Amino acid sequence: MVTSPKLEAYGWGERWTPGFREVASSWPDAQPGRVVRHDGSAVLAVTVDGALEHLHVPPGADPPPVVGDWVALDRSAQVVVAVVPRHSLLRRQDPGTGGEQPLVANVDVVFVVCGLDRPVKPGRIERSVTLAWDAGATPVVVLTKADLVADPERRAETVRRGGPGIDVILTSATTGDGLGEVRRRCHDSTVVLLGESGAGKSTMTNALAGGDVAATGVVRGGDSKGRHTTTARHLYPLPSGGVLVDTPGLRAVGLSVDLDAVAATFADVEATAAGCRFDDCRHDREPGCAVIEAVATGALATERWENWTGLLREAEAAERRADEHERRQHERRSGRGAREAQRRKRQGR
Ligand SMILES: Nc1nc2c(ncn2[C@@H]2O[C@H](COP(=O)(O)OP(=O)(O)OP(=O)(O)O)[C@@H](O)[C@H]2O)c(=O)[nH]1
Ligand SMILES: [Mg+2]
Ligand SMILES: [Zn+2]
Incomplete structure (x- = not known):
C-alpha cells in the first residue's frame, strides 16, 4: 500500500488503496493524488509529498475528475491517467x-x-x-x-x-x-x-x-x-x-436525484403516507389519503407537505429524463453496432 502522511492529511487511507491499485495497474509509474480544485482542462491536485501540482486532464477522460476525486497521476507527464472508483x-x-x-x-x-x-x-x-x-x-x-x-x-x-x-x-x-x-x-x-x-x-x-x-x-x-x-x-x-x-453559493439547487433521496429527507412524511388507502396515492385529493388527513389535523405542516410533493415530482421528472437519456444512448450504440455489422458484410467478412 502507498503510504504518505502528507496525503493522509487529505484523507488518504486503506479505504482507497484497492481502487487505486485497480485503476493504476497498467501505469507502473502512477502515483495517487487528490483533486483540490478544477481549472478547466487542468486540475490542481495534491501529490504524495504534499505538493500541489497542476495536472492536465486528457479530453474524453471518463469520468472527468472533479474536486474530491482520488486519481492516479503520472507526474513526469503532468497528467491524470485515471480516476479511482468513487464512494459517493x-x-x-x-x-x-x-x-x-x-x-x-x-x-x-x-x-x-x-x-x-x-x-x-x-x-x-x-x-x-x-x-x-x-x-x-x-x-x-x-x-x-x-x-x-x-x-x-x-x-x-x-x-x-x-x-x-x-x-x-x-x-x-x-x-x-x-x-x-x-x-x-x-x-x-x-x-x-x-x-x-x-x-x-x-x-x-x-x-x-x-x-x-x-x-x-x-x-x-x-x-x-x-x-x-x-x-x-x-x-x-x-x-x-x-x-x-x-463551494460557491449556488443560485439554483436543481435536483438530479433518485426518489430514495427524497424519501430519506421526508422519512416522517413517508411513514404517514404508508397509511394511505391507495398504494399509488398522489396525496393530492385522493380519498383515504393519510397525508392530507395529517395536514388537516395540523400533525403535518402544510409547507412541509407542499415541499415534499414538489420534490417528489421533481425527482420523478429527473428519473424520466435519465431513462430517456439511457434509451437514446442505447439506440445510438445499437445503431452503431448495426452499421458496423453491415460494413463487415459488405467487405465480405
Ligand atoms: N457576525 C457574523 N458575521 C459572519 C459570520 N460568518 C460570516 N460572517 C460574515 O458574512 C459575510 C459573508 O461571509 P462569507 O464567508 O464570504 O460567505 P460565503 O458563504 O462564503 O459566500 P459566497 O462565497 O459568496 O458563497 C462576511 O462579511 C462575513 O464576515 C458570523 O458567524 N458572524
Ligand atoms: Mg465563499
Ligand atoms: Zn396519500
Missing part, C-alpha cells in the same frame, strides 16, 4: 443543460449552511438535505451568525422541529460558539459546505483551517444577500483532522 458523488441538475452536474466526489458529510442574518428557508434546507442523501453523504444543518440574533436557540429549535432526524449545529465565527462541534463532525471525513452566497461558508473554512485560506465578502445591508465571493470549489485539509470543501 454530490451532484445537482445542470442549470444550463438540464442534465446532471457532478459537484464533489467522495463526500462523507454535507454541511447545509444557513445564515441567521436572513430568514431560514425550510424548502432550501430540504433540497440540500436531499442532495446530500442522494450523494450517499450525511446531511448536517449548520446555522451561522448566531451572534447577530437575539434568540439563536429558538431559531435552531424551529429548524430542528422542521427537519426531524437531522442534526442542527448553531455557530458563530465571531464568538467561536459551536466551532468545536463542527470540528468534531469534520474529523476523519470529507465535508462539503453548501449554502447561499453570504451564508458564511468561507468564513467557516478560514476558522477551521486556522488561517485566511479562502476569500470572504461582505453581504448587502438591506437583504443580507451575498456577492458570490467564492467562484470555485476548493478542498482544504484541516489541522484538527478531516477535509473541508468550500
Whole structure:
C-alpha cells in the first residue's frame, strides 16, 4: 500500500488503496493524488509529498475528475491517467443543460449552511438535505451568525422541529460558539459546505483551517444577500483532522436525484403516507389519503407537505429524463453496432 502522511492529511487511507491499485495497474509509474480544485482542462491536485501540482486532464477522460476525486497521476507527464472508483458523488441538475452536474466526489458529510442574518428557508434546507442523501453523504444543518440574533436557540429549535432526524449545529465565527462541534463532525471525513452566497461558508473554512485560506465578502445591508465571493470549489485539509470543501453559493439547487433521496429527507412524511388507502396515492385529493388527513389535523405542516410533493415530482421528472437519456444512448450504440455489422458484410467478412 502507498503510504504518505502528507496525503493522509487529505484523507488518504486503506479505504482507497484497492481502487487505486485497480485503476493504476497498467501505469507502473502512477502515483495517487487528490483533486483540490478544477481549472478547466487542468486540475490542481495534491501529490504524495504534499505538493500541489497542476495536472492536465486528457479530453474524453471518463469520468472527468472533479474536486474530491482520488486519481492516479503520472507526474513526469503532468497528467491524470485515471480516476479511482468513487464512494459517493454530490451532484445537482445542470442549470444550463438540464442534465446532471457532478459537484464533489467522495463526500462523507454535507454541511447545509444557513445564515441567521436572513430568514431560514425550510424548502432550501430540504433540497440540500436531499442532495446530500442522494450523494450517499450525511446531511448536517449548520446555522451561522448566531451572534447577530437575539434568540439563536429558538431559531435552531424551529429548524430542528422542521427537519426531524437531522442534526442542527448553531455557530458563530465571531464568538467561536459551536466551532468545536463542527470540528468534531469534520474529523476523519470529507465535508462539503453548501449554502447561499453570504451564508458564511468561507468564513467557516478560514476558522477551521486556522488561517485566511479562502476569500470572504461582505453581504448587502438591506437583504443580507451575498456577492458570490467564492467562484470555485476548493478542498482544504484541516489541522484538527478531516477535509473541508468550500463551494460557491449556488443560485439554483436543481435536483438530479433518485426518489430514495427524497424519501430519506421526508422519512416522517413517508411513514404517514404508508397509511394511505391507495398504494399509488398522489396525496393530492385522493380519498383515504393519510397525508392530507395529517395536514388537516395540523400533525403535518402544510409547507412541509407542499415541499415534499414538489420534490417528489421533481425527482420523478429527473428519473424520466435519465431513462430517456439511457434509451437514446442505447439506440445510438445499437445503431452503431448495426452499421458496423453491415460494413463487415459488405467487405465480405
Ligand atoms: N457576525 C457574523 N458575521 C459572519 C459570520 N460568518 C460570516 N460572517 C460574515 O458574512 C459575510 C459573508 O461571509 P462569507 O464567508 O464570504 O460567505 P460565503 O458563504 O462564503 O459566500 P459566497 O462565497 O459568496 O458563497 C462576511 O462579511 C462575513 O464576515 C458570523 O458567524 N458572524
Ligand atoms: Mg465563499
Ligand atoms: Zn396519500
